[in-house]
Amino acid sequence: MLNRVLIIDDDTELCALIKKCATQGELEADIACTGRTGLSKIMNQSGAYCLVILDVMLPGLNGFQVLSEIRKNSTVPILMLTAKGNEIDKVMGLRLGADDYLTKPFSINELMARMESLIRRYTIFNQAAPMDVLIFHNMVIDKEN
Secondary structure, three states, rough: OEEEEEOOOHHHHHHHHHHHHHOOOEEEEEEOOOOOHHHHHHHHHOOOOEEEEEOOOOOOOOOOHHHHHHHHHOOEEEEEEOOOOOHHHHHHHHOOOOOOOEEEEOHHHHHHHHHHHHHHHHOHHHHHOOOOOEEEOOOEEEEEO
């Protein structure tokens, strides 16, 4: 079972705190402080992560741009964790493919519960579906045939 999380946020203290909490929850955590670095980690280690925690306001590529790029190649769950809490930003993040959106400041307990929920859906509940069949809306792609 996958147990690696990628935290993409330019706040190094927050990253260290989330990594510490993830480690206590028996997860490994990698940190990227820029959108470009985070995107590189995702693309170079395809399938290595069970969750991405992504800030919106990042230097260089912003979180929405990173999210859009990740969604071109991956279905990994993405939790937006950001100070941008207005409705427009939340809706944009979810429509671009985020699985959840949590605004700063936040409770560590709530963050951990959301992380566990997203990971559970991605790892445990997805095991029922064969890996060589992709289902998207009403379209089924059977990679074998």
